[in-house]
Structures are given as structure tokens and as C-alpha cells.
Amino acid sequence: GLYLVKMMSDYIDMSNCLPALSAEIVHRVAEILKLFNSRTAHLVLGANALQVSGLRSITARHLAMASQVISFTYAIIPEIRRVLLLKVPETYKGLLQSELDRVATDYKNHRDEIHSKLVQIMRERLLVHLRSLPQIVEGWNRSEDTEQPSQFARSLTKEVGYLLRTLSKHLLEEDVQSIFGQVVVILHTQISDAFSRLEISTPQAKSSLHCDIQHILACIRALPSDNLSKSGPQNWGLLDEFLARTVGSEPSE
Structure with missing residues (x-):
């Protein structure tokens, strides 16, 4: 250059x-x-x-x-x-x-x-993480309540955080916001859809689900985005709605 x-x-x-x-x-x-x-x-x-x-x-x-x-x-x-x-x-x-x-x-x-490719990378990595979800939910339905996020939630948010740090070092703020605006939508859409396809059959499983979603939403809330809403929590989306509908809890601020 x-x-x-x-x-x-x-x-x-x-x-x-x-x-x-x-x-x-x-x-x-x-x-x-x-x-x-x-x-x-x-x-x-x-x-x-x-x-x-x-x-x-x-x-x-x-x-x-x-x-x-x-x-x-x-x-x-x-x-x-x-x-x-x-x-x-x-x-x-x-x-x-x-x-x-x-x-x-x-x-x-x-x-x-290039920016579309970066979004695609995050989409593909999310799909890889989602493959482990059925086994994790099956474990929730069999075991006691855990107060810690699952490996799925921890690994996913760690990877999202790494992408944010990487892009923030090299790209303009508005470009980072544009990219993560798309990433936020993908996270909301894909994760809520994946959870909705799985059976949460016990109170313990529902509690674990709540813990995972809250952990993921905390990550989503912290992401820069050009889709900011003037009302409601930052980066509100389908996962918030799924949480409120399924667990009956107010979404995190």
C-alpha cells in the first residue's frame, strides 16, 4: 500500500x-x-x-x-x-x-x-458451533441445572469477540458497525431458530437455556452496530423475543 x-x-x-x-x-x-x-x-x-x-x-x-x-x-x-x-x-x-x-x-x-466475506466467515463459524447444540440440550434435559453457560455459548461469544478485536484494529468504525450490524442479525436469526427446533423438556433445561441465551445476549449487546434502536435494549432481536416467549423472562438490558 x-x-x-x-x-x-x-x-x-x-x-x-x-x-x-x-x-x-x-x-x-x-x-x-x-x-x-x-x-x-x-x-x-x-x-x-x-x-x-x-x-x-x-x-x-x-x-x-x-x-x-x-x-x-x-x-x-x-x-x-x-x-x-x-x-x-x-x-x-x-x-x-x-x-x-x-x-x-x-x-x-x-x-x-471483503466485508461480505467477513460476515460469511462469522455465519459459517456460527453454523459449526450450532452443530453441538442438540447434544448440549439433550444433556440439559437429563442433568441438574447448571449455573454456567454451556461450551457452545462460551466458544461462540469468544469467537465473536475475537472477530471484533481483529476488525477494530484495521477497519474504520463505520465499517465495523456495518459488518457487525449484519452479524447481529445472523446471530439472532440462526440461534433463535436452532433453539426453537429443540425440545426443552425440564425446568432444569429451561434454566440452562436461560443462562445460555443471557450469556449470548450480553455479547450481542456489546457489539457495535448500525442497526441501533432508539427504544429498547441495544441490538434487540429475535433471540430476545424467543427468550421472553420460551422462558418468560424479560430480556437483559
Whole structure:
């Protein structure tokens, strides 16, 4: 990313020194930006980095770092365009401006695809955790009440917390809120649906269910989100409704 910025700076200097080449310079800058964008997408979203660098997997951290550099480049393209077009003859200005605008759109789409992939990762991890739920509920129905959250609830909230810490290090606050706004909806929808399909047959099981949901809701409440409600608890959703309907308890604040 820093090397790309240095290249952009060099091309701007060249445009200032050689105004006769300004149109060609803008075209070259657009081509370099396109190459950087496509190469980054190929390495990260396309997972080609697994072959190039020997990585075992593309993690949320890799995606967040890719989003960081793509978002930064997207943010500076308007200024690059403004400065470079100052020297371009009017005859070519409209065409070159459109070319740079298309490049900016490609960067925005790339960033959005990365964010969608991050949401997908959390959805897939949630589904993995949910596979253990039937066995856990079966244990609740057979055993005494436990006052501790299950391994399912603890592992899930730990993983959500890790994703939040990872993204908060690399992404803008509004991007983190947008991503976790979607994650919150997924957590509410998938977990409430999974619990509703299972039989909670004893008072002890109902108490354990209450403990698990309260633990998960505490995690959900702490997540940044762009779906904030002006009334009611933060990140209220289907899991709150399921808790109130099934256990007969008021949701946690």
C-alpha cells in the first residue's frame, strides 16, 4: 500500500514537470490502480496467497488488512484524480475522469466484497458451533441445572469477540458497525431458530437455556452496530423475543 502511494506521488510529480504527458500519465495511473486492485483481490478473496506465500488459510485478519489498504486507496482516488486532471487538456479530461471514476467504483465494490466475506466467515463459524447444540440440550434435559453457560455459548461469544478485536484494529468504525450490524442479525436469526427446533423438556433445561441465551445476549449487546434502536435494549432481536416467549423472562438490558 505504501509503495503504491509512493508511485502515485511520483506520477503526480511527473505530471507537474511534464504537462504535455499529463493525459498519458492519468491513463497509466488508472492502469496501475486497476492492477493493484485486481492483484489484491486475486491474492486474498481469490485465495491465491495460499500458493504464493504458503499460508494455510485466509483469515479474518488477512481480509481486514486487505480491506484497510483497499479502503485507503479508495479514499485517496478523488484527490489523485483532482490533482492529475488539472494538467489534462479539456479534450481528454472527460474520458479520463470517467476512467478514474470506474476505478474508484471497482475499489468500493472490492471493499464491499471483503466485508461480505467477513460476515460469511462469522455465519459459517456460527453454523459449526450450532452443530453441538442438540447434544448440549439433550444433556440439559437429563442433568441438574447448571449455573454456567454451556461450551457452545462460551466458544461462540469468544469467537465473536475475537472477530471484533481483529476488525477494530484495521477497519474504520463505520465499517465495523456495518459488518457487525449484519452479524447481529445472523446471530439472532440462526440461534433463535436452532433453539426453537429443540425440545426443552425440564425446568432444569429451561434454566440452562436461560443462562445460555443471557450469556449470548450480553455479547450481542456489546457489539457495535448500525442497526441501533432508539427504544429498547441495544441490538434487540429475535433471540430476545424467543427468550421472553420460551422462558418468560424479560430480556437483559
